[in-house]
Ligand SMILES: C=C(O[C@H]1C=CC=C(C(=O)O)[C@@H]1O)C(=O)O
């Protein structure tokens with residue numbers, strides 16, 4: 001099993017059992033590099049996950065030593081972690097809205113301290129075992145032993161091959177037009193400058209789509225993104241390749257960004273640059289982005305010693321779209337933990353709107369589907385460091401159906417047709433992979 005011999009494992013486990021340690025404990029082994037997704041796909045656990053960062057660092061994890069579901073559990077875990085250590089990591093996420101109905105297998109929030117992790121980056125490859133000794137350390141040791149010997153060897157992933165049976169949009173274009181008109185009406189704009197409206201595309205497939213195969217292909221095309229798969233019930237998977245960082249924290253050092261404002265890509269390089277230049281100068285797109293910058297800066301100022309947005313706007317170029325991006329740096333006050341940061345920063349006006357409460361109310365009342373974890377926050381936290389992405393460019397996968405999501409920031413000057421086209425450009429990266437061209441088919 002991934003090159004950790006049972007003698008080394010038994011010795012480390014006995015060492016742990018002989019101590020009188022309480023709380024969360026961890027064993028780490030260096031191991032040979034393996035394909036994390038090929039390993040993950042073989043494991044028999046109901047909880048399985050994959051998390052990959054633009055830096056190339058990635059983790060495949062299975063099982064759970066501990067589970068956090070309530071705000072109190074999340075807060076207690078944050079408080080109990082050592083601020084000078086990033087080895088104990090909780091992975092998971094939270095839904096877009098507190099009021100969202102629940103997706104199958106995806107509660108309001110869920111973070112796990114995995115039982116086993118395979119952590120790799122350019123330099124290292126580590127196999128990590130986590131233990132929760134809060135209750136019954138002896139029993140925990142025996143559980144780890146049996147679970148370790150039940151781990152499976154990696155095996156190549158199945159190919160990506162499935163056909164479309166049927167698809168539908170919620171809202172459809174007619175309804176979308178009405179919603180955009182409502183948000184852009186002067187009487188609405190007087191109190192709510194931005195609402196990010198989203199669409200769900202429900203796709204029925206002719207055969208099972210393996211989530212690990214899907215992310216394997218997807219991440220190879222979008223290497224500047226966070227890629228993730230979360231599976232908590234063994235059936236449903238939340239899969240995504242998101243370009244947007246919610247925040248990354250190293251001690252008190254926090255990096256976030258405003259990613260909003262979109263243009264399509266063009267295969268002709270000259271036309272592509274033309275689209276980029278127009279995006280950088282476009283008033284509507286600049287406002288979409290500036291609203292996010294201003295809101296993040298204002299929220300951070302309340303909890304930071306220092307906040308600095310980058311002076312100039314960058315361009316982030318993806319496979320099918322390009323975005324305006326403004327990085328923001330802050331030094332946060334020492335008494336803040338990740339549970340507080342998550343509730344302060346999420347949801348940003350890149351996925352919710354401004355003011356947050358009135359935009360959220362509009363979305364919850366009018367959008368017409370449950371966003372679940374789409375546009376929620378996904379990632380990991382430890383005492384010392386954390387990394388979260390905004391869960392856009394994502395899909396909920398059950399074996400033969402795929403619900404995928406895209407949103408667009410509606411501000412004064414937004415046109416329904418242009419924003420609808422923007423949704424199509426955003427979902428195109430995933431549909432390209434599946435070779436699904438919805439426009440050529442009827443719903
Ligand atoms: C809400 C989404 O994108 C956000 C992030 C980048 C650009 C956006 C825009 O231009 O509208 C959105 O704010 C999504 O892709 O579902």
Ligand SMILES: [Mg+2]
Pocket residue numbers: 260261262288408409422
């Ligand atoms: Mg937009």
